[in-house]
Amino acid sequence: MPKFFLQTFGCQMNVNDSEKVAGLLMADGYERAARAEEADFVFINTCAVREKAAEKLYHAVGRLKGLKRRRPGLRIGVGGCVAQLHGAAVLRRAPAVDVLVGPRNLARVPALLRRVRAEPRSMIDLDRRADSFDVPSSAVAHSSPVRAYVTVMEGCNHVCSFCVVPRTRGPEACRPARHVVAEVASLVARGFPEVMLLGQTVNAYRDGDVDFAGLLRLVHDVPGLERLRFTTSHPGHVTPRLADALRDLPRVCPYLHLPVQSGSDRILASMRRGYTRRQYVETVALLRGRVGDLALSSDVIVGYPGEAEADFQATMDLVDEVGFEGLFVFAYSPRPGTTAFRLRDDLPEEEKRRRVAVLNGHQQRLQQRRNAARVGSRAQVLVDAIAGPGRVAGRTPHFRIVHFAGSGELLGRTVEVEITAAGPNSLTGRLPIDSLTGASSAPIL
Numbered sequence: 001m002p003k004f005f006l007q008t009f010g011c012q013m014n015v016n017d018s019e020k021v022a023g024l025l026m027a028d029g030y031e032r033a034a035r036a037e038e039a040d041f042v043f044i045n046t047c048a049v050r051e052k053a054a055e056k057l058y059h060a061v062g063r064l065k066g067l068k069r070r071r072p073g074l075r076i077g078v079g080g081c082v083a084q085l086h087g088a089a090v091l092r093r094a095p096a097v098d099v100l101v102g103p104r105n106l107a108r109v110p111a112l113l114r115r116v117r118a119e120p121r122s123m124i125d126l127d128r129r130a131d132s133f134d135v136p137s138s139a140v141a142h143s144s145p146v147r148a149y150v151t152v153m154e155g156c157n158h159v160c161s162f163c164v165v166p167r168t169r170g171p172e173a174c175r176p177a178r179h180v181v182a183e184v185a186s187l188v189a190r191g192f193p194e195v196m197l198l199g200q201t202v203n204a205y206r207d208g209d210v211d212f213a214g215l216l217r218l219v220h221d222v223p224g225l226e227r228l229r230f231t232t233s234h235p236g237h238v239t240p241r242l243a244d245a246l247r248d249l250p251r252v253c254p255y256l257h258l259p260v261q262s263g264s265d266r267i268l269a270s271m272r273r274g275y276t277r278r279q280y281v282e283t284v285a286l287l288r289g290r291v292g293d294l295a296l297s298s299d300v301i302v303g304y305p306g307e308a309e310a311d312f313q314a315t316m317d318l319v320d321e322v323g324f325e326g327l328f329v330f331a332y333s334p335r336p337g338t339t340a341f342r343l344r345d346d347l348p349e350e351e352k353r354r355r356v357a358v359l360n361g362h363q364q365r366l367q368q369r370r371n372a373a374r375v376g377s378r379a380q381v382l383v384d385a386i387a388g389p390g391r392v393a394g395r396t397p398h399f400r401i402v403h404f405a406g407s408g409e410l411l412g413r414t415v416e417v418e419i420t421a422a423g424p425n426s427l428t429g430r431l432p433i434d435s436l437t438g439a440s441s442a443p444i445l
């Protein structure tokens with residue numbers, strides 16, 4: 001049997017795309033290789049959000065060039081956002097690449113691979129009008145046995161100045177709600193307790209009269225589903241209906257990733273995010289007013305063109321004011337094709353790194369303090385990974401990671417865990433002695 005090896009960079013949407021490519025290759029007679037050296041086809045699914053991520057592609061292909069010389073039958077595929085953004089230039093810079101596909105054309109990878117095996121020339125498919133949803137659910141090779149990703153929409157209608165996504169994934173395209181519900185039902189039937197709905201701006205979803213809150217209600221009612229999550233939400237599409245859905249639907253987890261990017265109105269305006277700091281804070285208040293115990297995480301870009309120390313301090317203040325559970329801090333990097341690319345990237349890299357370190361350090365201290373207060377409480381943990389010999393890990397409904405002693409038999413099960421220790425990024429616990437009797441006096445997280 002021929003073998004394939006996949007390498008994925010970037011977000012959950014890319015992970016889900018790679019799961020689709022893996023499933024389609026398996027249906028075409030391939031099996032998964034543990035290493036690129038054993039594979040007949042290596043596929044690199046790329047991310048263009050950061051400059052470094054794009055460079056990673058060329059380094060990866062550079063490493064594979066030597067392998068291809070030793071094994072002339074090896075074929076190399078490149079997909080995702082760098083493929084879409086750079087187009088045929090990828091082939092000029094990396095002529096070892098045989099198959100080049102955009103994020104909307106991944107379903108065609110097996111057919112293109114068959115063609116490059118028959119004809120000695122590279123194949124390109126970058127048609128942004130293609131329907132990327134036409135991969136049957138049964139063909140997706142999910143990477144987790146517990147949490148299944150389901151892409152509900154592609155692309156983005158926003159124009160954030162720093163972002164390449166609208167260019168690489170195109171405008172919003174939503175999947176019919178009935179297809180999403182059918183896919184979730186089939187995943188639950190295959191044993192997945194948790195589903196995460198994916199979209200670049202997932203809460204902008206709409207299918208006729210069904211908005212995102214409506215989609216949550218439909219999916220929530222799929223019999224047997226234990227947990228429902230979604231990402232990524234845009235602050236501009238948070239509605240009272242969405243807040244009500246988070247409050248009223250018990251299987252929808254009380255966790256929201258809500259990128260703010262900056263706490264400075266001047267920078268937010270330049271970024272074209274479409275909201276002010278006050279509006280973001282009001283959105284958080286709306287959510288917390290309905291869902292008291294809501295966990296929020298966010299993305300922040302520091303070192304954006306023109307970001308003065310006062311702008312950075314405004315972001316630090318916002319982080320204090322909102323109190324995020326987690327924060328992903330990135331140093332700004334100019335991306336060709338974005339409007340911010342025309343602005344002078346005026347902050348020295350050293351200063352950007354300093355701001356990343358200051359903000360991360362601050363957030364880590366806040367997380368440590370918040371997590372320490374959880375020691376002694378109990379949490380409902382859905383076990384999703386083997387963390388080592390005799391150890392497992394899982395997530396609470398609020399997406400907090402908990403490690404504890406346990407066997408692989410717990411994988412996919414939700415258990416009550418007593419929290420015994422806390423770090424900034426995860427909790428440690430144990431199965432309580434009274435877990436067999438059901439007696440408990442500790443608060444449940």
Ligand code: SF4
Binds near residue numbers: 156158163201
């Ligand atoms: S909302 Fe902005 S940052 Fe998010 S994908 Fe769309 S353009 Fe990019």
